[in-house]
Amino acid sequence: MDKNLTDAVQRLSDSGAEFGDVRRVERSTEWITAKGERIDTHSVSDERGVCVRAVVDGRWGCAAGVVTDADTATRLADQAFEQAKRRAAVEGAGPRLVDRGSIQGDWASPMQEDPASVGDAEKYDMLLGATAEMMREQAVRQAKGSMVFEATDTLTYTTSGSRMHQRTQRSGGGIEAIAVSDSGEVQNRTYPKGHEGGCEQGGFEAVRRLDLIGNAPRVASEASQLLTAPLMPDTEATIILHGSQLSLQVHESVGHPLELDRVLGDEISLAGGSFAQRERLGMRYGSELVNLVSDPTTPGALGSYGWDEEGQAASRFDLVRSGEFKGYLSGRFSSGRADLPSAGTARSDGWAGYPIDRMANVDLEPGTAGSLDDLIASTEGGFLLANNRSWSIDQVRLNFQFGCEIAWEIKGGRLGQMYRNPIYVGNTPQFWGSCDAICGPEAWKSWGWFFCGKGDPMQIAHVGHGVAPARFRNIRVRSA
Amino acid sequence: MINDQEIAKTVAGLATHPTDVTVERSSMHHLRYGGGEVVLDQTVEHRSVTVRTLVDGHLGIVHSERIDPAGLEATVERAVALAQAKRGPRELDELPDPEALGHHDGRDEALHRWAERGKHADVVEQLKRAKAADLVLAGSVSSGMTSRTLLSSRGAVLSEEGTIGKVQFISQSPLASGYSHSISSDLEHLDLHALCGSSIEKAKLASQRVELDVGRYDVILEPHAVAELLEWMSGIAFTAQSVEDGTSFLKAGPGSMVTGENITVFDDASKPCGLGLSARFDGEGKQPERVTFIEQGRGGEVVYSAASAARKGCASTGHSDGSGGEQVNHLHMLGGDQSLDQMVSGLKRGIWVNRFHYVNGLLDPPKATMTGLTRDGCLYVEDGKPVGGFATMRFTESILEAFSRCEGLTELLTAVSSGWRDGGSVVVPSVLLRDFHFTSKQGSVS
Numbered sequence: 001m002d003k004n005l006t007d008a009v010q011r012l013s014d015s016g017a018e019f020g021d022v023r024r025v026e027r028s029t030e031w032i033t034a035k036g037e038r039i040d041t042h043s044v045s046d047e048r049g050v051c052v053r054a055v056v057d058g059r060w061g062c063a064a065g066v067v068t069d070a071d072t073a074t075r076l077a078d079q080a081f082e083q084a085k086r087r088a089a090v091e092g093a094g095p096r097l098v099d100r101g102s103i104q105g106d107w108a109s110p111m112q113e114d115p116a117s118v119g120d121a122e123k124y125d126m127l128l129g130a131t132a133e134m135m136r137e138q139a140v141r142q143a144k145g146s147m148v149f150e151a152t153d154t155l156t157y158t159t160s161g162s163r164m165h166q167r168t169q170r171s172g173g174g175i176e177a178i179a180v181s182d183s184g185e186v187q188n189r190t191y192p193k194g195h196e197g198g199c200e201q202g203g204f205e206a207v208r209r210l211d212l213i214g215n216a217p218r219v220a221s222e223a224s225q226l227l228t229a230p231l232m233p234d235t236e237a238t239i240i241l242h243g244s245q246l247s248l249q250v251h252e253s254v255g256h257p258l259e260l261d262r263v264l265g266d267e268i269s270l271a272g273g274s275f276a277q278r279e280r281l282g283m284r285y286g287s288e289l290v291n292l293v294s295d296p297t298t299p300g301a302l303g304s305y306g307w308d309e310e311g312q313a314a315s316r317f318d319l320v321r322s323g324e325f326k327g328y329l330s331g332r333f334s335s336g337r338a339d340l341p342s343a344g345t346a347r348s349d350g351w352a353g354y355p356i357d358r359m360a361n362v363d364l365e366p367g368t369a370g371s372l373d374d375l376i377a378s379t380e381g382g383f384l385l386a387n388n389r390s391w392s393i394d395q396v397r398l399n400f401q402f403g404c405e406i407a408w409e410i411k412g413g414r415l416g417q418m419y420r421n422p423i424y425v426g427n428t429p430q431f432w433g434s435c436d437a438i439c440g441p442e443a444w445k446s447w448g449w450f451f452c453g454k455g456d457p458m459q460i461a462h463v464g465h466g467v468a469p470a471r472f473r474n475i476r477v478r479s480a
Numbered sequence: 481m482i483n484d485q486e487i488a489k490t491v492a493g494l495a496t497h498p499t500d501v502t503v504e505r506s507s508m509h510h511l512r513y514g515g516g517e518v519v520l521d522q523t524v525e526h527r528s529v530t531v532r533t534l535v536d537g538h539l540g541i542v543h544s545e546r547i548d549p550a551g552l553e554a555t556v557e558r559a560v561a562l563a564q565a566k567r568g569p570r571e572l573d574e575l576p577d578p579e580a581l582g583h584h585d586g587r588d589e590a591l592h593r594w595a596e597r598g599k600h601a602d603v604v605e606q607l608k609r610a611k612a613a614d615l616v617l618a619g620s621v622s623s624g625m626t627s628r629t630l631l632s633s634r635g636a637v638l639s640e641e642g643t644i645g646k647v648q649f650i651s652q653s654p655l656a657s658g659y660s661h662s663i664s665s666d667l668e669h670l671d672l673h674a675l676c677g678s679s680i681e682k683a684k685l686a687s688q689r690v691e692l693d694v695g696r697y698d699v700i701l702e703p704h705a706v707a708e709l710l711e712w713m714s715g716i717a718f719t720a721q722s723v724e725d726g727t728s729f730l731k732a733g734p735g736s737m738v739t740g741e742n743i744t745v746f747d748d749a750s751k752p753c754g755l756g757l758s759a760r761f762d763g764e765g766k767q768p769e770r771v772t773f774i775e776q777g778r779g780g781e782v783v784y785s786a787a788s789a790a791r792k793g794c795a796s797t798g799h800s801d802g803s804g805g806e807q808v809n810h811l812h813m814l815g816g817d818q819s820l821d822q823m824v825s826g827l828k829r830g831i832w833v834n835r836f837h838y839v840n841g842l843l844d845p846p847k848a849t850m851t852g853l854t855r856d857g858c859l860y861v862e863d864g865k866p867v868g869g870f871a872t873m874r875f876t877e878s879i880l881e882a883f884s885r886c887e888g889l890t891e892l893l894t895a896v897s898s899g900w901r902d903g904g905s906v907v908v909p910s911v912l913l914r915d916f917h918f919t920s921k922q923g924s925v926s
Contacts, residue, residue: 035724038568041804044558046544046551065525066545083521090600091518120565128568141726180726186846265515268618268650272837272855275925283925352524390842394853394872399922401851401874403843421844425874427923456512456620457524457902476920480843480876 002155008052008073009157015081017054019097021158022073023309024050025351027150030115034127034145036135042120049351054080058094059087060333064352098336100311102161107306109168110299111203115149118204123147126212130175133216139179139224141186143216146197147173147207148450150462152350156309164307170462171206172199172448175216179223187226187420189405191215193244194388199448199462200300222406225418231479232407232422238382239424240375240471245404246364247447247465248388253428254285254292255359255463257397258319259454260330260338262357270456272395275428276325278338285325286432289367292320294329294343296360301464302448303360305347310355312344319362323433330357349459356455361446363466367438372469375439377413379471384408384415385422390480401425403480421480431472439468484639487547488631491531494556497563498575499533499633500765502802508624508644509595511603516616518603523595530763530802531555535563537570539787541803571787576796578636578765586642586758587625588666594623594645606649606676613680615651621672622646626903630765640760645670646897649679650856655689656869658682659834659856661704663897663905665757682834682857686869690860692921694873698830699916700823700861703894705833707906709879710745710811711899712841712850718747718773719799719806720788727845729880730779740884741777744814746770747799752812756895756905759809763802768810771797777884783808809901815909816889823888823912825864831873831916832859832866843876851876851919872922888912 005022012020027047033040050073051064061083063076088094127145134143150170157163174197176190192198192210200206241249257274261267276285286292296304296314307313310332318326330338331346334357347358369375376384390403407422408415446466453460482490484503491501505527512520529552530543540563544555590597603621610617622645629639647670648661660678664670701709715722722728729738749768751758762768764786772780784792785800801807824832831854839852853874859866890909898904 038571039566041541042562042566043803044542044562046542046546046555048545060521062520062522063524064522066527066547068527068547079523083523086600087518087521090604120562124565124567142724178725178727184846186727186844261514261519265616265618265652266512266519268514268652269512269620269648280925352526354520354522390840390851392838392840392851392853392874394874394922395837395855396872396922398925399853399872399874399920401876401920403840423843423876425920429925430923456520457508457510457622480849 004070004073005155005157008077009159011074011077012054012081013159017056017081017159019055019159020053021156022050022052022077023154023156023351025152025154027152027350029150032123032127032147034131036131036143037128039124047350050076051351052076052080054084055097056081056084057088058096059084059091061087062354095337099160100332103307103311104163105306106165109201109304111169113204115171115204130212130216133213134175134177134220137177137220137224139181139227140177140220141180142178144176145212148196148199158311162311164311166306168201169203170199170302171202171204173197173207173210173212175212175219177220177223179227181227185227187223189219189223190387191219193447194405196450199302199450201302201304202300226406226420229418229420232419232477234478236474237477238379238471238473239475239477240379240382240384240469242384242386242469243445243447243467244387245385245402246467246470247449248391249402250362250364250465250467251359251449251463252391252393253397253400253431254319255362257428258328259357260328260334263328264334264337267454270458271454275396275398281325283325284323284433285320285429286323287435288323289438290320290323290432290435291365293318293363293365294345294360295363296345298361298446298464298466301361301446301466303463305360308344308346309348310346312342315344317343329359331355347461349461353459358461359452359463361464361466364438366441366444366468369437369439371443372439375437375469375471376410376415379410379413382410383477384410385424398428400428423478423480425476434473434475435470436473437471439470443468484627484629485637487529488629491529491552491556492631492633494553495533495633497533497535497560499531500575501631502530502763503629504528506624506626508622510620510622511600512620513603513607514618516607516611529555531559532802533559533563534572534575535560537572538563538566539571539804572790576764576766576786577634578630578632578638579761579767580636581638581760581767584640584760586640586665588643590667591623591643591645592625594667599623602672606672609676610651610680615653615680615683617649617651619649630761632765636765638761638765644757647672647675649676651679651683653683653687656683656686657856658686661896663756663895685859685866686857688868690868690870692860692870692873694918694921696915696917698827699913700827700830700832700910701913702834702910703896703908704835706813706908706911707896708836708839708899709850710813710906710908712839713848713879714808714811716841716845716848718782718808720782720784720792721806723782728782729846729848730773730782732779734780736779737777738774738779739777739880740886742816742886742889743774743777743883745774746772746812747783747808747810748812749810753893753907755893756810756907757903762798763800764796766796766798768798807901809898809904811906813908815891815893818888818890820890820910823890823910824861827861827864830861832861834858848879849877850879873918874920875917876919877917882913882916885914886911887914
């Protein structure tokens, strides 16, 4: 296969392309879902394709396809070159690329226990053991469990002489209890968070650490208790966000608005634009406590890599420092257009995806407020909100509204009454400006989010968000 | 390169248990533009095999892009191994026999060849046109062909080929934007000039700004906005799985009043209105039935695959996604007798919604409580005339309750591309809803 790829690169060079890259991606994904006493689905997907990009007179053409024979990559190279040439003819010349030299290297994510070496029976035992535990709770109508394993092998060659080989193993799992009352009230609880559960770069050890069966009784009990809990009051309050929700808050109100291609208008057709336009670099994005970074180097975090897909080595990059807006998530192409430094976060979601500006791991650095218990103890009044249920934010990423599964009142530094259907509403810079405490390194954890949609055609990225629980003042809360 | 039927026959020949194989292929060309220039020119060629095999009542399903002989053999072996490993109640006693639907070629040659015959230049012309109007154009045009071949180890073969084209334009000024969109299986219904003109017109109308407070407003929802709400309804309520989970608002069964009596919503893959996209068979080779979810405000049926139908003790409705779940890909809402102009001119004080952004329907699924925001060319209307655009507003409310306050539907139906699935479309009217609840609005940056 290597020779087929290098032949394609040679074809691009021979054709006169200013630059070109050839990326082969092989990926195997396994999803297992359990419902009640049955394994509901166990699906396996094997993908194998090539993406070729070519630049002619500053215009890019791209052709991608499933590998059908030995000539696939060369055929796609010809096609990409022709598309670039056509663009240059119709649109005129585009911006020149800055040469970045060549890179040679291999990178692999950490893995202790290969999920492929673990039998289906053991995986099923874990899931069905957890669902059985949850179904013991009388009000639980449905109990679900899921696991995901994804192994990706990416090999990229460029006309500038680069060869990058990256192998990533992602693993995760989660459980959910759905309780239904006689009156038709429905409440759910999840662990470790809503949607896809907990995911990271690693092997089956990541799933073992979750202890799905051990957490199942608590999850079921809380779903049942929520049925009779009062609705979240409509008020302005101090809130503490658990990492299961704060990680999504970072994602939606920091990660997405700071993608440079959104700022440049490339993303208008799907996800939208951004309030964080270039003239706002230096603005106050949050309180002095708020430090946000892009860091694809974190071992085990879901979005880590060795190089982005434009050949820039992964590195830590400031987005917000001491509350001040410092920089964007960006790649070689977008940063060149904007004359800004590149964060090295151009990514695609597989062989068919065109690299675009993406989150890798966007993290909130830990503060000094100790553990979550310490933070609660230091809070006179307010609410602790956990586990995302619903999410929505406007197309420039200012007005947001998040729903959580559960809230607990905090009174005199202690957790009290449970509330159902909590939501909170805010405006991005004001919200982060109201942050007055962040837990310390002992409470910091990278939360993996498996389904980040962006691009047109839509691409799904896997991203990580390292956070420690944090406190925000004067936030509008109410019930859904 | 071997053709799709040969691939399917190779797989069927390897099968040692009852097996279905589906070969899917597509060739698409995507142009995306933003900031007034093209930002993506990409072709993508997909080809994949899905093998579904039944062993001792359990399904093994493997999806693979490895279509070489060794890859196909490995795929069949893995499917058998998955089925053998599964446990719990039997999923199916036997694989359903695909229906004898033969082959159908629904391709439009003009759309199929558009990328080679001037699509790029057509789009660049619209970019220039918007620029001449002091607007910046964004959007995308995707077009190409798709095909599916399904073969069962019991001998049946069915296949279909089609074309698909999707267009969207967003014309932007510093203060406002306008949106237009179309989806079709033929090029004739993709009029770039008219669509771009519509987005320019909307952007101009929205460029006058008015200040609005949050609260209740009468609203006219144009098709894209209606479609997004319906797709969320579908996701939370219209499948057998949502009834099994107890979260569907249709769980009480057919007959009870769930929303306004002028609301009828159904899935029909036969393109009954001549709009949108069609499908002749589902992931299990069954012809999709028309399933009515809401009929004149009363709750109706939900869709089933073979496995979910077996659990319920009924027949599949032909809505299998081929991977163990159900899909609703061809939503329709019945229209009424009004025109959009009549609706606007009859609006005393209200909001004309071109489309929504980021709707989420998971706030309280049994009540279909949703939230979302206005986007691109939404207009404030007073005394029957558009006055101007306004700062982004967020709604939060039960859509079942909102539709119970529906006082008008247009006769004209429009096809909207599914935001959830490639190959899906939603055919809907514009609707007039009273007292729609806007709960917050976009604040300032500082």
